[in-house]
Structures are given as C-alpha cells and as structure tokens.
Amino acid sequence: MSGKILAERYEVQRQLGKQTGRQTLLARDLQTQELVVIKQLFLGSDFEWQDLKLFEREAETLKSLSYPAIPRYLDYLEIDEPNSKSFALVQTYVEGKTLQEHLLSGRTFSESEVKELAKSLLEIFNYLHEEQESPVIHRDIKPSNILLHSRSGHSVGQVYLVDFGSVQNQAAKFGGTITVVGTYGYMAPEQFGGRSVPASDLYGLGATLIYLVTGLHPTELSQQDLRIQFADRVTHLNSSLIDWLEWMTEPSLDKRLSSAGEAWISLKNPRIIDKNSIAAQRQSSAIKLTKTSEFIEIKIPSQGIDISLIVVLLGVISVMLFLIAVSDNDRELLIAGIFLAAAGVLKLLDSLFLEVRLRIDRQQISYSTDILGLRWNNSPPAPRQDIGQLEIEQIEYTRRGTKQKLSTVSQMIIQAGNQKYQLGVKQGLSESEIEWLATELSQWLGLKIQRTLTDGKKKISM
Template sequence: MTGKILAESYEVQRILGKQTGRQTLLARDLQTQELVVIKQLFLGSDFEWQDLKLFEREAETLKALSHPGIPRHLDYLEIDEPDSKSFALVQTYVEGRTLEEHLRCGRTFSESEVKELAKLLLAILMYLHEQNPPVIHRDIKPSNILLHSRSGHSVGQVYLVDFGSVQNQAAKFGGTITVVGTYGYMAPEQFGGRSVPASDLYGLGGTLIYLVTGLHPMELSQQDLKIQFADRAKHLNPNLIHWLEWMTEPSLEKRLSSADKAFRSLDENPCAINKIKKNPLVVQPPESDIKLTKNSEFIEIIIPPKEVDFSLIAWFSAAVAANILLRIGGSNYLSVINNLLRNSLIMLSGSLLAAVVVTLLSAFRELRVRIDRHQISYTSNLLGLKWNYPRSISRQEICQLEIRQYNSNIYQMLIQAGKQKYQLGENQGLSESEITWLATELSQWLGLKIKKTLTEGKNNIWF
C-alpha cells in the first residue's frame, strides 16, 4: 500500500487505521508536498447507504468549518480502481497523539490540566454549536481528541477530530432514526436517536471523568443512570466534581444546556453550582391553563381562549354608538365642532372600535403551535373556523428563539423560522412566567439558545 498513488494526486505513506469497509491513510499531496489524511469508504459487500450518507455529511460539514482546533477539509473524491470503488475525504494532517493513547501509555493529568483541556474543548464546541444550523459532533471521546506540542505549563494544542457521526440541525429530523456514538460517552437521549448541543457536553464530561479516574465510564458503577466517580476523584476540588456531575446528568433537563454556560460555570464555587443545580427547571405557573405536549416526535402548545372581560363589551357598544352618531349626526349634534375636529373624532372612535374588535376576537380564539419532524404550524380556531397564519414552514428553517421585553413590562416570545416570525405574548394573554416557561421548553426540545432583548416601545403584531 505504501507508495500507491490515489487519484493521481496523493501518495500513500502508511495506513493509520482500518476496519470493515473503510480505512484511514496518511498520504502526501503531490502538488503541495504536505501530509494529509485520507478517509476512504469502499463500495463492497458490507456497504450500506446510511454509511455513505454520514460520510458525505462529514465532508460537507468540514467544508463549512474553519477553526484552529478542527482539521480542515481539502478534497472529496470518487476513486475508481480495477478491483474497487470508493469515496475519499481528504483533510489536513494533525500531528499528535489521542487522549486515549496518552492514557494507555500511563500519562496522568493534573486538575489544572483537566480544567485547561475542558476550556479548550468547550471553546471548540461553542464554535460548532453557534453555527447556523448548529453542528453536533455526537461522538466526543478520548480517541477523538488529539494533543500536540505539549509544554511544561500547558496541555498543548487541542484538536477535535473524526466528524463521521456529525449531525446538524437541518439533518436532525430525517425520516429514520440513527443511533451513533460510543457507549459510556453517549448521552441517554442519543439512544433514542435524538441529539442536542447538551449531548456533546455529556460526551466531554465522560471523557474528563476518564482522565481523572483512569477508568472508562462503563467501568464505573451507576445509580439511576448517573456515573458514580466521586469516590475515585477525592483528590479533586469539590467544585470540579460537582461540575462533572452536572455535565453528565442523565436527564437532559438537569444537564448543563450549552457549552457557553459550561465554560462560565467551570470556575464557580460549589455552593453556586449547587444552587443552580437545585433549580434547573422552569415549571408551568400553577395558574396557567396552557396545555403543552412534548415527546420525541413533536412539541405542541395549545393556548385556550381567554376569559372575556365584559367591560370590553361596554367599550365596544360605546365605540359603535359614538361612531354612528359622529357619522350621521352632522350639525344637529356637533354644530359647534368644525368638520376637521369631527373627522378626527370619527377616526378616533373607529380606531377604538377596531382595537376592541381585535381584542374580542383574540378572547374567543384558541391558538395551537405545533413543531414536529417536518414543520412548524401556527393554527387559530375561532368559533369553529380554523386558519393557519403565519403559514406553516419547514422545521429546518427554525433558527432562533427570542424573548422580547418592552419598557412597559410587556413580554413576547418570537420563534424565527426563515423570514417568518411566530409570536406568543400579550395578544394571547400570556404572563411573563408563562412565556419564560414555554421558551425554556422549546429551547430544550429544539436545542436552541434563548435570545433575550430589551426593546424600546412596542410593535403590536396581530395574528
């Protein structure tokens, strides 16, 4: 194999790894003379189309990424040879050893090195998860982390490699469920085919537990699916132990939700972390009558009609009467008022009438927001009549959750999907606590962070 020329461009130096249907090669680019890594997927008797789908997704993902801690995409090839056909992904070569290799050789990591390593990897995850759509690695483990150029006071340059299991938000809701990852480092939700940014935090937490205990997570006992490692890490500061427990919470709702939050909480004291851990959930306000249904297939929010304030009916009657009088009364009723003032009063009463009508319609309307694997729909039901506005749009278009606070203490939540905005808030009679609860539920299900904005004035959006 050594010396073989692939696609007339790459000279094979040696085999780095091999398994059924695929291999990884170290090669030299004949044009640049730089070393590269070539991953090959063969079309043989063991070939499965799902493997090619993941292989192509890895290539497309790497092509769109640019980070010093991630190998760079160079080329994607179809290689036809007399005895085989294969697809090849070419990427930059990273010189170094994996964490797995370091640990097998007996290397140990101090607490400061573990924290440094955690921060460097979290910085890479922040970059990945902030892509639009977010990129989820799904297979973070010691053998997929490389260290290079270690110095006396630093762990060296850190690289995250092997994006063969990568998932982006656009690919998340395909027609089939694919379980990928490595036992011991896979978050529980991944066994059901679901992956969110917090799933990568679980894999990182399991990796760091391996570093501080010297044991694979599967070799450690579990209680209620929680990895029991604290008794083997008594040399660590309690802060770091609590943080690792938080990273590897089996419950997605209780786990750290983002790489940014994990990074910021790493240096907090144990009391602060415990305080946050004891209050991880935002629950439905007891007075709320909103119905929320959530499972792995869909999330649905039903907002029932509001209670009618009968003072609105009085305002409606007054507005109608005033508008009629002003239009037909003429000089008999308003002889001392000039036409300009009369017209202004007609417009004012008309505006009041329109506002009251809209409010009454909102009071009788049921609103249903549903997001499934394929689309988001926003359905209104008024006295048996149903309509969808804004129109339904592909689930893949959802890119942002935002809570807007206006200076008059009015709150609205916006779901941004492409150029469309789906709004929940004052017009549905929702309180601040209800909006916060719904935003939190959507954030956890979609794997999106919540953007919070303080806005001057108020723009009414009537849906």
C-alpha cells in the same frame, strides 16, 4: 501500501487506522507537498447506504467549517481500482497524540490541565453549536477523537477535535430517519433514542474528563439511576470540579447544562449548593418553581391577609366612613373618602389575589403580575443574552443620626442590560426563599451569585 498513489495526486505514507469497510491513511499531496489524511469508504459486501450517507455528511460538514482546532476539508474523491471502488475524504493532517494514546501510555492529567482541556473543547463546541445556518453536533466526543499537539509539562498544548463521521447538522436532523451513533460510555441517554442536542456533546465531554481523572473507561464505573459514580475515586479533586462533572453528565436533559457557554461560566464560577436545605425549602414554600432545559419560571402567590394588613384596612375604613359622614355636601371630602375606599379594595385584592411571575427562556426575561386573570408587565422584557449579573443584596436599616442597626432585609436582583428585576420582601419572600431561588437561577443561568451589603449610603461587595 506505502508509496501507492491515489487519484494521481496523493502518495500514501502509512495506514493510520482500519475498520471493516474503511481505512484512514496518511498521505502526501504531490501538488503541495503537504501531509494530508485520507478517510476511505469501500463499496463491498458489508457496505450499507447509511454508511455512505454519514460519510457524505461528514464531508459536507467539514467543507462548511473554518476553525483552527478542526481539520480542514481539502477534497472528496471517487476512486475506481481494479478490485474495488471507494469514496475518499481528504483533510488536513494534524500532528499529535489522542487523549486515548496519552492515557494508554500512562500519562496523567492534573486538575488545572483538565480545566484547560475543558475550556478549549467548550470553545470548539461554542463554534459548532452556534453556527447560524446549520448548528453542528459532533455526537461522538471521546478520548480517541481529541488530539493534543505540543503538550508540555505546564500545558495540555493545542487541542483539536477530529472525526466528524457521526456529525449531525440541523438540516439532517429532520430527515425522518433515526440514526443511533456514538460510542457506548460516552453517549448521552437521549442518543440511544436517536435524539441529539448540543447538551449531548457536553455529556460526551464530561464522560471523557471523568476517564481522565479516574483512569477508568465510563463503562468500568458503576452507575446509579444512569449517573456515573466516580466521586469516591477522585477525592484529590476540588469538590466544585466534581460537582461540575456530575452536572455535565446528568442523564436528564432538564438537569444537565445545556450549552457550551453555560458550561464554561459554570466551570469558572462554581455553584455553591446545599442540596438538603434546598430540597427542604422547595417542599415547604408556597412558591411554584418550574425548570426545564428551555425555561425557568418562578410564580409567587399572594401574601394573604395578616394582622398588620387588617389594622391598615380598619384604619382606612374608619377614615373613609368619617370623611363620608362629615362630608355632607362637601364634594372634596366625599371624593377623598371614595379614593380611600378604592385604595382599601385594591390593597385587599393585592393581598388576596396578586401573583408575581418571573420567567426566563432562551429568548428573553420577563416579569409580570396577575390579579384575577388580568396580567401586566411591571418591567419591559429584556433579551436573555443581556443577563449579566445575579445578585443578593442585603440592606441594613439604621436609626437616623446613629449607627444603631434596626434590621436587615434581602432582595434578589437580576441585571439584564439596563433593566433590573427584583424579588424580595415586597413579594413576601423570606431570606431562605431568596437563597433557594437565587441558587436555582444560578444553576440554570450558569451565573455566580454576587453578594452585596447596602447600609443606606453605599453598596459593598461581600
């Protein structure tokens, strides 16, 4: 094989890999003298047209990509030889060892290296998934498709993602044919049904990193409700990293991190969550929370009538009746009485029928109120990408002229550009409900909760 010339240009150096009906070669481009990788697909007795479709899709995808951590497309060939016919994809050669090779040689990865590796791959995913014309989903993230170059004792080195033979782009997604591709153990559950989304690559990355920290292939680990059970084998890891890996490999798309950006933010800012207390709060609260991969929506029902409201309404009615009784022909007093009556009615409607709705989807955040089917926006909607901060603010009320604290109330603030969206005591939320909703929003948005204290004069970060 060594020394063979393909297409009168590429001199084969050695074979890198071989599978039924295909092979991968290291060759030298005789025109540039650079080393290249040639992937060759043969037309033989075991040839299937679906293989050629995926092969051509890989070539077209690489041709459209330009990223330092992805091999670059160089050429596409049809090779006719006396005993065979084949197609060949030529791409740049990346020197290095795969994660699989590192693991098989006994190399281990520290927690900081795992995070560094995750960061590099999430940056690659962000490029692929955010391609404007045609987002690209790799669909086969696993240790043998990740190359490390120049790894040192203090760094994983340069990270490369290779082998786009299972790639799906948006154009191919609607082709009408279901194609199940990927590698068992690293495939997200939805891929078994022929469905792939950006979160499918996140699952593959999570499963790959679980292999790194446990030394075991995902299929060697037990499962419970399709969840990979690995936490008991990595007690040396920080609990926040374990939680993040569980989040990345959630079987349900609705519960899994949905984008590379969200995954990176969540890795930097781990969620702090008491699952038992949140479950209890969800069950006991009248608030309706709906959370899917596409949106999160909070509906806060009316507060109802309590003793304080009854006292206020009785006072309003008393003053109103008095003004009407003494107004006689005094038009101004009569108008004042009518205004008080209207205020009382509005307060009653507010307490009985007002519903507050906060909704965030992939495009925007909106905040609206609804009374008897009439809805209006309290604040203008803002683009989802403008959301930059999630805050729980504690406000201390003190007696004027003294330092004696009277009470402390909390509110949750979502900052989206110049817009602020607030939920708190005004909407009848308790402190535990605010904590619960903030935690749910933090998970969905991938934002760390900022905590501040305001004493009437200044705001202090906690």
